[in-house]
Amino acid sequence: MDLDYGTKYEKYTKDVQSFCKKYKGVQFSDTPKVPLASNNKSGGHTVTRSEWQKILIENGYFARSVPKEYGGYGGDSDIIKSRIIATEFSNARIPGPMAGQGIDMLVPTLLELGTEEQKSMYIKPTLHGEMIWCQGYSEPNAGSDLASLQTKGELIDGNWVINGQKIWTSTAQYSQMMFCLVRTEPEASKHAGISYLLIPMDTPGIEIRPLVDMTLHAGFNEVFFTDVTIPEANIVGKRGEGWAVANATLGHERGSLANPNATMNRLNQLINRMKKETIDGKKLIEIPVYRDRLLKIQGKVIAFQSHSLRVLSSKLNPGQDVKIAKMIQKLVGTELRHELEGLGIDIMGELGTLYEDSPYLRDGGSWQFTYMYFLGLIIGGGTSQIQKNIISERGLGLPREPKVQGV
Amino acid sequence: MYFGLSEEQVFFQDNVKKFLEDQASLDVIRKIASGDSDELQKEIHQGLINLGLNALLIPEEYGGLGLDLLFAAAVSEGLGSGIAPISYIGSYIMAPIAIMHGGSNEQKENYLNKISSNKIKFGVGLSEYIAARDDSGLEVSKNKVNGKALFVIDGENATHFILSTKSGGMFIVESNDPGIELIKLTSIDKTRSYYEIILQDAKIDLLEKTTSSHEAINKTVDAGRIMLAADTVGASQVMINKSVEYAKERKQFGRVIGSFQAVKHMCAEMAAELEPCYSIVWHAAHCFDSTTEEARLMACQSKSHVSEVGKMVSKKATEVHGGMGFTDLLGLHYWFKRIGMNRQLLGSPELVRDEAGKIQGF
Ligand SMILES: Cc1cc2nc3c(=O)[nH]c(=O)nc-3n(C[C@H](O)[C@H](O)[C@H](O)COP(=O)(O)OP(=O)(O)OC[C@H]3O[C@@H](n4cnc5c(N)ncnc54)[C@H](O)[C@@H]3O)c2cc1C
Numbered sequence: 001m002d003l004d005y006g007t008k009y010e011k012y013t014k015d016v017q018s019f020c021k022k023y024k025g026v027q028f029s030d031t032p033k034v035p036l037a038s039n040n041k042s043g044g045h046t047v048t049r050s051e052w053q054k055i056l057i058e059n060g061y062f063a064r065s066v067p068k069e070y071g072g073y074g075g076d077s078d079i080i081k082s083r084i085i086a087t088e089f090s091n092a093r094i095p096g097p098m099a100g101q102g103i104d105m106l107v108p109t110l111l112e113l114g115t116e117e118q119k120s121m122y123i124k125p126t127l128h129g130e131m132i133w134c135q136g137y138s139e140p141n142a143g144s145d146l147a148s149l150q151t152k153g154e155l156i157d158g159n160w161v162i163n164g165q166k167i168w169t170s171t172a173q174y175s176q177m178m179f180c181l182v183r184t185e186p187e188a189s190k191h192a193g194i195s196y197l198l199i200p201m202d203t204p205g206i207e208i209r210p211l212v213d214m215t216l217h218a219g220f221n222e223v224f225f226t227d228v229t230i231p232e233a234n235i236v237g238k239r240g241e242g243w244a245v246a247n248a249t250l251g252h253e254r255g256s257l258a259n260p261n262a263t264m265n266r267l268n269q270l271i272n273r274m275k276k277e278t279i280d281g282k283k284l285i286e287i288p289v290y291r292d293r294l295l296k297i298q299g300k301v302i303a304f305q306s307h308s309l310r311v312l313s314s315k316l317n318p319g320q321d322v323k324i325a326k327m328i329q330k331l332v333g334t335e336l337r338h339e340l341e342g343l344g345i346d347i348m349g350e351l352g353t354l355y356e357d358s359p360y361l362r363d364g365g366s367w368q369f370t371y372m373y374f375l376g377l378i379i380g381g382g383t384s385q386i387q388k389n390i391i392s393e394r395g396l397g398l399p400r401e402p403k404v405q406g407v
Numbered sequence: 408m409y410f411g412l413s414e415e416q417v418f419f420q421d422n423v424k425k426f427l428e429d430q431a432s433l434d435v436i437r438k439i440a441s442g443d444s445d446e447l448q449k450e451i452h453q454g455l456i457n458l459g460l461n462a463l464l465i466p467e468e469y470g471g472l473g474l475d476l477l478f479a480a481a482v483s484e485g486l487g488s489g490i491a492p493i494s495y496i497g498s499y500i501m502a503p504i505a506i507m508h509g510g511s512n513e514q515k516e517n518y519l520n521k522i523s524s525n526k527i528k529f530g531v532g533l534s535e536y537i538a539a540r541d542d543s544g545l546e547v548s549k550n551k552v553n554g555k556a557l558f559v560i561d562g563e564n565a566t567h568f569i570l571s572t573k574s575g576g577m578f579i580v581e582s583n584d585p586g587i588e589l590i591k592l593t594s595i596d597k598t599r600s601y602y603e604i605i606l607q608d609a610k611i612d613l614l615e616k617t618t619s620s621h622e623a624i625n626k627t628v629d630a631g632r633i634m635l636a637a638d639t640v641g642a643s644q645v646m647i648n649k650s651v652e653y654a655k656e657r658k659q660f661g662r663v664i665g666s667f668q669a670v671k672h673m674c675a676e677m678a679a680e681l682e683p684c685y686s687i688v689w690h691a692a693h694c695f696d697s698t699t700e701e702a703r704l705m706a707c708q709s710k711s712h713v714s715e716v717g718k719m720v721s722k723k724a725t726e727v728h729g730g731m732g733f734t735d736l737l738g739l740h741y742w743f744k745r746i747g748m749n750r751q752l753l754g755s756p757e758l759v760r761d762e763a764g765k766i767q768g769f
Contacts, residue, residue, distance in 0.1 A: 358594065375726075389669070
């Protein structure tokens, strides 16, 4: 065990710290479209979200290893530096870069599998926050069983013509583009008939119907396609290889759904709340039952953060076995965050039930919102039950469930 | 020996459920939740008054039905299952109990008759007695009260309020007193309303027997807690039923999801945890009625235990529904939020358990 990053990172850490000092309290002048986007409100610089992206890229704090010609910083891929950046930003409460399906999933996919033209066309505006993407995978009858999707794509006169329906498409209503899984080879087997297409959302024939979710926001949508026609070149990978292309990015999504730094920040916010809130004049942090619940969950949060260090270490030390350690991240991270948010509600009692614009609202009602939102993330991106299937079957080598006929 | 609801109790509960199925469909609940349907809400309220909801517990000599708390619990279960968008626990259970146990003969005569004939309606706020949050609290001097009460329940169209001091003295204020101000709070639970009340030299009618003894306020809180637990049981059962139905219909991987052991086990775990909740709630209500020694302990434990089970059920049931559970399409979240609200009202689980410990002299 050696947790020292080495002397060559000392200066780097100082640089990041002085950047954080300079931008302490930076504020956004535009409102977030994406739920849970960080919304820092404490005076200081004011920038648009897109300007902030550019500042971060210029300094190498975001898109570090993305080549310059595609709008990135063009540096070496150095996960220790990425780690230092994340930690220092989190300590200084500086908003990190934008997240979202374009940045977290599409960009890595294009870097790995996109054509030169696709890379130069899409990556830069996406990194700059000027091109928002949505993920068109799930369909009414293809959720956990994603590979059974039926939205059809036919190649007619050099164009893809798409018909069908997607559902649960997060942020479709704000997106310029969708990366989408479409059945293009109806004759082929379930997994071999799918292609990965890039669809401009303003193409005629696309209808978006927002769906209100339990938080009472329209976080996701139904998207209908009627003879939606896009150029043949808007395919990533080859025809029928979409399943493999998508799986390259599902890994990215699962990693990004439960960020241990964000969980730690939230824990700290909870600690601060408990130092302020009182029952009959007594501070919550001093009430043994609440204190124990807090400390118990702190143990889990610290374990999860340490765990992410171990997974990180495996990237530097290829011999390290983290097969199962990696598989559990989505399951553990989303369940933990949901539990943490629930504790935030519980310690506040009735105050914790307040929502929207109520008097006495605490932290903008974010404990309720996030409690529900993370229940959504426990379901989205592969449910907890599916994660457990993966861990037990692919991780632990247990036999698969026998196929059941005719139920 | 017979442990369970009587035929009349089941019959009445079924009537309540049926009424709500007819009159308070999900579409109606949605309209009420969005806040622009006072009329619909009043109609539902009136319909339930016609069934006798306001008079359940009030003795016959005051024009009521003279039924017991177990009966009221059966009704509360029914209301929870239909996420009834009306006042009940405060107005028609806690308020009459407070007056019956804390009021003078004259006060009983005055208020109980009017509740049973639906001439007056009470909102109830005892949070300051149970656990004062923020800087809430009420000071009584002579026959005036000052301060603020938080999370007053059933304040909608109330003509009177029963509030309390930290030390457990309960008193009545009228909602048309010039010294009273009502501020609506917005919670996740849009099926019922919650208020803050600010009082400035408002005139009070002190419930006479509550100055020297905690008996009346404890009875009132115990009854409220049993009712909340029953409401959660009703709401949880609906979430389980919906999950089971959905699991039988929804297909993935070429089979109904209910054929996956993971889904079956979620359903079975919910059922296994909820079944004893019926038992503890009925038993607690029975102890309340027969004023056995363990009545207070049973009230506390039914509230805190059922709250924990409700939390688990509301999460798992949502999970069984996959993405559908997270949307407004099936409206599952109204039950989720009702259960979430019940958990925190009249003391969240830790606080109520602490009280259960004290009751036993631990
Ligand atoms: C907040 C949120 C955001 C989302 N965003 C997007 C998005 O942007 N783009 C997109 O394409 N999709 C998105 N989704 C969809 C998401 O990927 C699906 O909801 C998820 O994969 C589950 O599919 P389903 O909803 O059809 O549930 P189902 O697959 O019908 O699952 C229902 C229940 O059955 C269980 N189940 C199913 N199969 C098995 C099995 N083999 N073994 C054991 N249990 C099983 C599930 O665990 C679940 O409990 C989002 C979902 C949510 C909740």
